[in-house]
Amino acid sequence: MVCKITKILIAKRYFAPSAFICMVLFKKIADLQAWLNSNPQAGKQLGFIPTMGALHEGHKSLVAQAVADGVYSICSIFVNPSQFNDKADFSAYPVTPGPDLALLADAGCDVVFMPDTDEIYPEGTEQSNNFTFGYLETVLEGFHRPGHFKGVGQVVNRLLEIVQPDILYMGGKDYQQCLIVREMLEQTGKSQDVRINICPTVREADGLAMSSRNRRLTEPQRAIAGIIYQCLVSVQSKQKTARFSVLQKECTELMQAKGIEPEYIALADARNLSLLADFDHSIPMIVLIAAKIGQTRLIDNILLSQPEDI
Ligand code: AMP
Numbered sequence: 001m002v003c004k005i006t007k008i009l010i011a012k013r014y015f016a017p018s019a020f021i022c023m024v025l026f027k028k029i030a031d032l033q034a035w036l037n038s039n040p041q042a043g044k045q046l047g048f049i050p051t052m053g054a055l056h057e058g059h060k061s062l063v064a065q066a067v068a069d070g071v072y073s074i075c076s077i078f079v080n081p082s083q084f085n086d087k088a089d090f091s092a093y094p095v096t097p098g099p100d101l102a103l104l105a106d107a108g109c110d111v112v113f114m115p116d117t118d119e120i121y122p123e124g125t126e127q128s129n130n131f132t133f134g135y136l137e138t139v140l141e142g143f144h145r146p147g148h149f150k151g152v153g154q155v156v157n158r159l160l161e162i163v164q165p166d167i168l169y170m171g172g173k174d175y176q177q178c179l180i181v182r183e184m185l186e187q188t189g190k191s192q193d194v195r196i197n198i199c200p201t202v203r204e205a206d207g208l209a210m211s212s213r214n215r216r217l218t219e220p221q222r223a224i225a226g227i228i229y230q231c232l233v234s235v236q237s238k239q240k241t242a243r244f245s246v247l248q249k250e251c252t253e254l255m256q257a258k259g260i261e262p263e264y265i266a267l268a269d270a271r272n273l274s275l276l277a278d279f280d281h282s283i284p285m286i287v288l289i290a291a292k293i294g295q296t297r298l299i300d301n302i303l304l305s306q307p308e309d310i
Pocket of ligand 1: 050051052053057058059061062169170171172173174199200201202203209210211212
């Protein structure tokens with residue numbers, strides 16, 4: 001199969017060995033937009049999957065969902081400096097372009113966009129859009145990672161303006177991020193044009209949510225990391241028989257006994273992340289955990305009931 005991409009000089013072609021699928025890679029906005037303006041999607045909707053690379057099966061599932069939906073899929077790989085409140089975390093963020101491209105080609109991704117920082121923020125991050133998210137950026141991840149969600153809002157808004165997709169595919173693992181992006185779409189008037197598709201969290205066999213950060217775990221750390229998900233499942237299974245504060249204490253003790261340091265184990269209204277002291281079965285609820293294993297900070301969550309509009 002031959003790709004017609006002769007006019008796009010920066011484009012590179014990747015072929016999934018098994019399926020003869022062609023995937024096109026761009027580094028420059030102008031080239032990407034020239035490609036998209038040539039209507040390669042032939043009438044299909046455009047599905048966008050923003051990522052920071054170091055891709056795994058969780059990311060792949062978002063592309064797989066886009067492929068299953070029959071949309072033209074475009075995935076970005078950009079480690080966004082403005083969403084890292086911790087410089088060491090940014091420096092340590094894994095960068096694995098070769099395996100990432102192979103994974104995306106294998107997943108059936110149509111286009112990859114891998115811009116440099118100057119391309120996304122030509123005048124620096126300070127000059128780019130600065131959002132305020134009120135309560136949502138003061139709790140949970142917002143509280144523990146000050147400025148993080150401003151950076152997320154900034155980069156997703158910038159990428160949406162470049163790509164102009166119809167559907168945004170995001171992972172439920174980063175649930176608060178999904179609510180932040182939904183809020184950003186409202187604030188920028190994009191919510192009419194872009195729909196968010198929140199996809200289920202993909203897990204390892206022991207329940208550990210797949211994450212680019214998992215590769216920083218040592219073998220003994222990895223061996224205990226599944227406890228985070230075990231705690232979420234235990235809260236879920238006991239929600240009708242125990243108070244949340246009792247389960248929260250149980251989970252804290254279990255994690256600490258194994259060498260995991262929880263930052264928060266929280267129960268919240270799944271529509272807006274208002275924190276709850278105890279279960280309220282009349283509303284959709286979510287349990288969220290952030291915990292450190294050594295220097296590696298992991299997050300996970302479980303929905304106790306699905307909110308209607310999420
Ligand atoms: P990241 O590269 O970590 O910024 O993630 C890019 C997208 O992949 C986000 O929408 C994440 O929520 C999603 N994602 C990350 N891990 C998983 C997972 N284990 N399952 C499903 N989606 C995920």
